[in-house]
Amino acid sequence: MNFRNILLFFCFCLPLMSSAQDKSIILGRPTDTTMTASVMFDQVVEYYLEYGNQSGNYPQTTPTFTSVVNRPEEVVMRNLTGNTQYFYRMRYRSGSTGPFAATPQYTFHTQRAPGSSFRFNLEADEHLYDKKGIRNMYKVTLANQAKDSADFLLSLGDIFGDDHTPDATTSADMNDLHKDYIQYLKEVCHSVPFYVCLGNHEGENGFYLAQNSGQNIAVYGTQWRKYYYPNPYPNGFYTGNTTNEPYGIGTPENYYAWTWGDALFVVLDVYRDCSVNDKPVNWDWTLGFTQYTWLKNTLQNSNAKFKFVFAHHTRGQGRGGVVTAKGCEWGGYSGNAGTNYQFDTYRPGWGQPIHQLMVANDVNIFFQGHDHLYAKEVLDSLVYQEVPMPADSTYEIGMLANADAYTDVKIGGTGHIRVTVTPTCTTVDFVRAWLPADTVGGQHVNGEVAYSYTVGPCSTTAVTDKITGENSVSAYPNPASDELFFQSKRPFTKESSFELIDPYGRPVRATSVQAGGNQGKIGLTGLSSGVYALRWMDEKNVLKVKMVVVK
Numbered sequence: 001m002n003f004r005n006i007l008l009f010f011c012f013c014l015p016l017m018s019s020a021q022d023k024s025i026i027l028g029r030p031t032d033t034t035m036t037a038s039v040m041f042d043q044v045v046e047y048y049l050e051y052g053n054q055s056g057n058y059p060q061t062t063p064t065f066t067s068v069v070n071r072p073e074e075v076v077m078r079n080l081t082g083n084t085q086y087f088y089r090m091r092y093r094s095g096s097t098g099p100f101a102a103t104p105q106y107t108f109h110t111q112r113a114p115g116s117s118f119r120f121n122l123e124a125d126e127h128l129y130d131k132k133g134i135r136n137m138y139k140v141t142l143a144n145q146a147k148d149s150a151d152f153l154l155s156l157g158d159i160f161g162d163d164h165t166p167d168a169t170t171s172a173d174m175n176d177l178h179k180d181y182i183q184y185l186k187e188v189c190h191s192v193p194f195y196v197c198l199g200n201h202e203g204e205n206g207f208y209l210a211q212n213s214g215q216n217i218a219v220y221g222t223q224w225r226k227y228y229y230p231n232p233y234p235n236g237f238y239t240g241n242t243t244n245e246p247y248g249i250g251t252p253e254n255y256y257a258w259t260w261g262d263a264l265f266v267v268l269d270v271y272r273d274c275s276v277n278d279k280p281v282n283w284d285w286t287l288g289f290t291q292y293t294w295l296k297n298t299l300q301n302s303n304a305k306f307k308f309v310f311a312h313h314t315r316g317q318g319r320g321g322v323v324t325a326k327g328c329e330w331g332g333y334s335g336n337a338g339t340n341y342q343f344d345t346y347r348p349g350w351g352q353p354i355h356q357l358m359v360a361n362d363v364n365i366f367f368q369g370h371d372h373l374y375a376k377e378v379l380d381s382l383v384y385q386e387v388p389m390p391a392d393s394t395y396e397i398g399m400l401a402n403a404d405a406y407t408d409v410k411i412g413g414t415g416h417i418r419v420t421v422t423p424t425c426t427t428v429d430f431v432r433a434w435l436p437a438d439t440v441g442g443q444h445v446n447g448e449v450a451y452s453y454t455v456g457p458c459s460t461t462a463v464t465d466k467i468t469g470e471n472s473v474s475a476y477p478n479p480a481s482d483e484l485f486f487q488s489k490r491p492f493t494k495e496s497s498f499e500l501i502d503p504y505g506r507p508v509r510a511t512s513v514q515a516g517g518n519q520g521k522i523g524l525t526g527l528s529s530g531v532y533a534l535r536w537m538d539e540k541n542v543l544k545v546k547m548v549v550v551k
């Protein structure tokens with residue numbers, strides 16, 4: 001063959017000779033009786049899904065479909081039984097004759113009944129569209145998630161991006177940015193339904209939405225997100241945004257709520273109603289009255305034992321959790337100081353700001369992203385949990401940039417949040433991810449839990465807030481009465497200070513340990529009985545372990 005013929009052979013013949021299809025299944029929108037699968041092939045094939053509630057036995061099937069190359073199709077597995085684990089696989093063949101090949105067996109779970117236990121996972125700020133997100137690191141975090149048997153995965157946004165050149169970004173660009181994640185998510189989400197909560201970098205905000213008769217990044221972003229990822233829309237199982245938007249969008253699937261086991265899940269979108277300008281500030285940020293009213297009704301009408309609310313950030317502006325929680329629509333005050341309450345002026349007739357609404361309705365944890373680190377704070381008994389990045393191979397992007405905006409526990413590192421819900425206890429674990437090169441010689445351990453705490457009735461009896469893994473610090477005896485001893489797993493690399501925090505959050509004792517040391521003690525003379533916390537601070541991290549003082 002001459003060069004031209006060789007070129008033609010590679011261009012036209014090799015693809016035809018290849019029988020290996022590139023295919024993906026992304027589960028989404030789980031309910032008590034259905035599961036939606038977004039199926040995509042890079043070739044024309046016939047395919048169907050077969051499923052049942054026993055491993056290896058698939059009495060139910062979907063209709064047979066013919067794929068369109070690289071176009072995802074939503075296939076719904078119907079007539080499922082609630083509170084049941086299902087097993088399924090995809091059957092497919094090229095053309096319309098011959099045997100169907102089979103994928104490996106995958107699994108999923110339908111809506112859990114009250115009284116059952118389950119897990120879900122969280123990640124935030126994947127950022128693969130810029131240099132902050134490293135693909136090999138993301139793969140490690142996803143592989144760790146695959147071991148969790150979670151019922152679903154929720155991304156807290158800044159996943160698809162990219163809004164940095166809003167006027168130059170085309171629909172084709174947005175297609176690429178959204179499709180890019182399929183290659184990674186497909187390794188996990190064939191068995192873990194995927195939800196997305198919108199971040200600021202998705203570009204789906206109200207200001208862009210209104211521009212150029214639908215030729216803008218907000219419309220492109222919504223269209224391509226819906227094209228690849230089946231987020232919930234209001235349908236009797238889910239509630240959410242019922243607005244029908246133009247440009248082929250329909251319901252934007254941007255905010256939604258559902259119940260799973262003993263827990264209520266509420267996912268907010270803090271961007272779509274911000275239509276003032278491209279740099280909204282302060283009171284410009286809003287859920288919009290419709291979403292706010294839906295949130296209020298959703299919280300008030302739920303009698304779930306646990307209530308979780310999710311958003312990319314309290315507002316699209318600034319950094320921090322409780323530091324921002326007093327401000328504007330979130331807390332009702334102009335400014336973060338919390339001294340000038342103006343909610344009724346700026347939101348007349350609404351009632352309570354979002355934070356107060358969550359506290360009044362017994363929300364247990366507000367989960368957010370945006371700041372790229374693990375941080376946990378409590379305001380008015382409501383936990384503010386900042387979710388770390390899954391793809392940061394430096395392990396410290398958020399700690400370097402945003403740690404100052406957090407007031408309590410904050411830890412460097414990369415990974416995901418694993419939440420285990422039982423009828424009496426919700427346990428929140430930070431599962432750290434390390435690249436293989438960083439685990440050599442036991443330097444770090446991929447998949448270890450760095451920090452763990454519980455909320456719910458169990459928290460009043462069990463010791464919560466545990467530092468585990470390589471940063472582990474243990475305090476003993478527990479309960480303690482005269483002296484509290486503490487010891488770290490590894491010698492401190494920097495001088496570390498320790499404070500004993502009383503039940504009212506006040507530091508009442510302090511000591512320090514020099515670099516190279518790994519233990520110390522604190523005298524308890526003069527203290528009252530109660531649940532105290534030992535807070536360890538080195539140069540960057542602030543970690544806390546709870547313990548009981550008995551007098």
Ligand SMILES: [Fe+2]
Pocket residue numbers: 158199200201312369370371
């Ligand atoms: Fe963000």
